[in-house]
Amino acid sequence: MAIDKNWDIFCKIVDNFGDIGICWRLAKQLQSEHQLTIHLYIDDLHVAQQLIPAIDTSLGQQSIQGISIIAWHADTKLPAAAPVVIESFACELPQAYLDTMQPSTVWINLEYLSAESWVDDFHAKSSKRGALTRHFFFPGFTTSTGGLLREHAITQQQQRLAQTPTQQQSFWDSLGLAHSPHLKVSLFCYPHAPITTLLLAMAQSSQPISCYVPASSILPSVADFFGQSALHIGGTFTQQNLTLHVIPFLSQSDYDQLLGCCDINFVRGEDSWIRAIWAGKPFIWQPYLQTEQTHIKKLHAFLDLFYAQCADATKVAAYNLHNAWLSEQISTATWQDYLSHLSALNTYSRQQSNALAQQTDLATKLVIFSEKIIKNISENKV
Ligand code: TRH
Secondary structure, eight states, X not given: OOOOSEEEEXXXXXXXXXXXXXXXXXXXXXXXXXXXXXXXXXXXXXXXXXXSTTOOTTOSEEEETTEEEEEOOTTOOOOSOOSEEEEETTOOOOHHHHTTOOTTOEEEEEOOOOOOTHHHHHTTEXXXXXXEEEEEEXXXXXXXXXXXXXXXXXXXXXXXXXXXXXXXXXXXXXXTOOOOSSEEXXXXXXXXXXXXXXXXXXXXXXXXXXXXXXXXXXXXHXXXXXXXXXXXTTOEEEETTEEEEEEOOOOHHHHHHHHHHOSEEEEETTHHHXXXXXXXXXXXXXXXXXXXXXXXXXXXHHHHHHTTTSOHHHHHHHHHHHHHHHSSXXXXXXXXXXXXXXXXXXXHHHHHHHHHHTSOOHHHHHHHHHHHHHHHHHXXXX
């Protein structure tokens, strides 16, 4: 049975860029790979504009890359609900919109990603709200979950980039930078990470390192390390074996290229974490800080899953650097030990990336899931 082609996605920007980063990527993939018509409701166009520079913040509605983007405020006039509605990250649909939903409306709450084992049991459960049914869709790393957000061509694109020096050169040219022969590290993290200790460990590395920092809230810590009062985009700073470049906050596709062109990527939150996996390079993930040490449980669940087949010494080096990144300092020895396993980590990360890319992706699973619900409703099974 053909699924109805109109989907609405609601995105509330709670903090940072993860919510809009994921909703925008999902909207584009549903439109381009599944030929759906997407209306994306966003509550903060100013933040969204950093990821989608084409947004005109003065407009109530606009079309960008085939997606209809709607400014979502308390007084936004909402049309009747689409047949399929994605409520991202429990953002709470407006009452006026809920009032137009039918028992047949497919209402899906898209949850945050976690590698914890409980996700397998909670994925695709539902609860009733009056005559409506709300389905809980959990992204994840196993086949029992909702899968990972992945455009069909991304892993091939990243492999092509890794094998094509001219393509890498064009990327560095676009940033106005020379192609460095040194070990290349990208750094995107939360400001509470032990940034200055990482920079010191890199400066004291046994090999030269080029570090690329997209402009974000960590610049004051980086400035401190280099004894500067502030840093500007385009600035280059050197200490011992470390050369650091402050680059602009990139478009999502350029950020993918940065991840693909670097040898080690420090990533955070949810979306950059998944992108680092598809880049197929060694990466260090900093989870979003949560109460009750939940972020530490999430980190360990992921490390246990991702490094399950990894040789012991390499696995220990990866765990140690992740744990240090979550603590108050990274020692030069921990960093150096990670570097000594880099070749094995590189091969292993590429294998894991390829293995995870064999699973059905999140957008496709969402489409299959909605089709199933629509079919069940039409056959009166719910
Ligand atoms: O910005 P984040 O910290 O978002 C977080 C997480 O999603 C977290 O799970 C959630 O609870 C919280 O928000 C509310 O990290 P994340 O998820 O990696 O999102 C960053 C986005 O920014 C991602 O789409 C990649 C993109 N990005 C660029 O487009 N250009 C850049 O230069 C950089 C550094 C990132």
